[in-house]
Amino acid sequence: MAPIPTPSAEPDDSPDTYVGLDSAAAERIARERGWPTVRSLPPGAIITMEYRAGRLNFEVKDGFVARAWKG
Known part of the structure; x- marks a missing residue:
């Protein structure tokens, strides 16, 4: 049996x-600060809704972060 993977740590x-x-x-x-994955998205981007530990998402509008969330 394969080992259960350990999720990435979140800062x-x-x-x-x-x-x-x-x-x-x-x-x-x-x-x-230790985020292994950082994703920048335009406003209204269509994305999947799965939660990924260790990922930080940015909604970027006019070059600035308008919203940020984990997963």
């Missing part, structure tokens, strides 16, 4: 701290 970090930041700076900071 103790609030997504709200990224709202209003320049998207490039927000992504750099998120990676420095």
Whole structure:
């Protein structure tokens, strides 16, 4: 039987701290804080709804983070 995979750890970090930041700076900071996956999306993008531990999502409007959430 295969071992149960261990989910990626999530940094103790609030997504709200990224709202209003320049998207490039927000992504750099998120990676420095330990997020293994950072995803930038345009407003209204169609995305899957699965939750992925260790992923931080940014909705980017006009080059700035308008919304951020885990998973």
